Amino acid sequence: MTTASVTYQGQLRTMAVHLQSNNQIITDAPTDNHGKGEAFSPTDLLATSLASCMMTIMGIKADDMGLDITGSTAEVTKLMATDPRRVAQVDVLIKAQGVISDKDKKILQKAALTCPVAKSIHPDILQNVEFVFA
Template identity: 70%
Template sequence: MTTSTVEYQGNLRTQALHLQSNNQIITDAPTDNHGKGEAFSPTDLLATSLASCMLTIIGIKATDMEVDVVGTKAEVTKIMAADPRRVSEIQVRIKLKKDLDERTKKILEAAAFTCPVAKSIHPDIKQDVTFIYGHGE
């Protein structure tokens, strides 16, 4: 079954449609690559997908453990390389509102690294992930 469709709209913009939910995502080329930077770039989505996947897997594991992780946030930094132009590193800072015991931290952190996106990203792309606990915003 087809997951999505993507249509080029001109001016380095695409519109992706998730067929099951009918949700849409717009992408623009980044300003450092001839674009307007008015939306996520495709490489922004790659980097952001890593964090979103990790938080999802943390949420699944935390639910199984009856640990509340609602409000956990991730900050994502994408680092590009040239020749060829590609993502060379993704930095993710995962901020959990509560401090947790060491056992729970280890379980949730290990779970995050099992997410399908982390396992799908080419090993040449560095994944620098940091966990911060007790960050009650």
């Protein structure tokens, strides 16, 4: 089954539609690459997907363990390389909420670091992940 449909709308903008839910995502080229920068760029989505996946997998593991990490956040920084232009590094700062023991922190960290997106990103892309537990 097809996951999404992406339409080029001109002026370096696309609209992606998630076919199961009909949710939409607009992308723009970044200002440093001829775009308007009015929405996520495709490379922004790659970096953001890493953090979103990590937090989702942490949420699944936390639920299995009877923990509530609602309100946890992640900050994402993407660094680009040139020649060729590509994502070189993604920094993720995860601020986990909830009452979590030291043992459970290690379990949640391992779950995050082994999420499907983290395992799918090319090994040349440096993934720096820091965890802060409330």
